[in-house]
Amino acid sequence: MPFETLLGAWVATGLTLFIFTFLYQDNPLFKLAEHLYVGVSVGYTIVKVYDTVIVRLLYEPMVNQGDWSLLVPLGIGMLMLARYFPKIAWLSRIAFAFIVGVGSGLAIPRIISSYILKQVEDTVRPLASLASGGGPTFTYNLLDPASNLNALVLLIGVVSVLFYFFFSIEHTGPVRVAARTGILFLMIAFGAAFGYTVMARMSLLIGRFTDLIEFADPRYGRATLWLLLATVATLIASGARRRDHPPGGG
């Protein structure tokens, strides 16, 4: 097995176990892994951004292909750095204005089309459909997203939730009924979201456990077992030290 694969397995196993120690209590191993994670993430991002943006998208086209028009976006980007110099900080507003202007121009029409118009179109569906014989029919299958019953449920859900968030009039009488129905739909939505979140978190745990099981194999030098022992020993030593020298105890 290549050395880098073996090293990667030991580092991944160690850091996973260090992070898991937080479930027992806060400790230096967890802090080490946490700080490493933040540092490595930022370092990786800086290197990738430098390589892609500065080298590949700016330097190489300008120097190798003579595409000097890239000096314009480079100049606008450099204006951002003017914020660090109070006397010329106002120059950075030009760059911000450019970003906000272009960003809004690109996003607003597309978002209105995708999130509002398309969704409204899908919400207001015909409540009856045409049967094969030509007459109107109403389909009741709850498991079919395209059924007429589901179109009705969707319509009631959207309207009642909108009533719940309508604060200009007091929620009494029929408005209260509609708003209460809206709460029911909201609760079901929150429940579904929570269920999916639990599933996602458990998947992450399964992913880490799968790796730990794999790295306990002799091919990886039983990394999981040795590092588990080392982690437990460090936790015991750290706990004993904390008992002898409590934090803030002088």
Place this chain on the structure above:
Amino acid sequence: MTFAERMLHIDRRIIFLVIGVCTLLPLLYPVGLAIKVSPEVRGVHDYIESLPEGSVFLLSMDFDPASKPELQPQAVALLRHAFKKNLRVIGMTLWVTGTGLADLVVSQAAQEMGKVNGKDYVFLGWSPGVGSLIITMGQDLYKAFPSDYNNQPTRELAVLKGIQTLRDVNYVVSLAAGTAGIESWYVYGKDKYKFELGGGCTGVIAPGLYPLLRSGQINGLIGGLRGAAEYETLIGQKGRAVAGMDAQSATHVAIIMLVILCNVFYLLIRTSRGQSGQPRG
């Protein structure tokens, strides 16, 4: 303190232990519970299945290592399927922190299926901008990515022959852990350049994407590890996702039991306080 009160004040580390055991045991001793394929996962599979050989499939791996357990199995299953169908595969990512992982996933799957970089597939890497990047790809793919991840000029790659813009791509699938992801590909890509779009996502963001599925804005959705397991079942190559399904079911049962028990204990405490005249809060 009654038994119910003691149980409600139980050390949380015992609950962690229970969840840990429920996850570990099925991984060590799998049962092989049946996996039912949902229509939304089948939507993605069937569309890829319908594509003729040589069609262009773009897989955007919009996630970082934090979502690897859920989205890597999806990416591997999709790539295996696309390579098996002899599609031309374009890989890329909208997440800078996921670049190395995405490259690894594509190259490993390609190596496994005997595919050649530049001829059968290409990994374009990451480029900044998200919305503006997708729009640029829709106008000229080679302006958005003048070179691939290995710094090879993209115009010279055989795999990209005849492809000028996103309009020439037959199917795009975004595997998303958040924003940027499926929604960005719809808003700036599909809505404007009219290619077919499918999605895969983490469990956390799946409920928010179902409205896009129903309205036809995406033609399929692979949700979390469960979705990956369904896809692995569909292509007949069971991998890490299927292996994790027993553990997933066991932990779900454990959590449901814990929720029920907590509510029972809570009701017992309320009832006993009501009987003794104490405030119920």
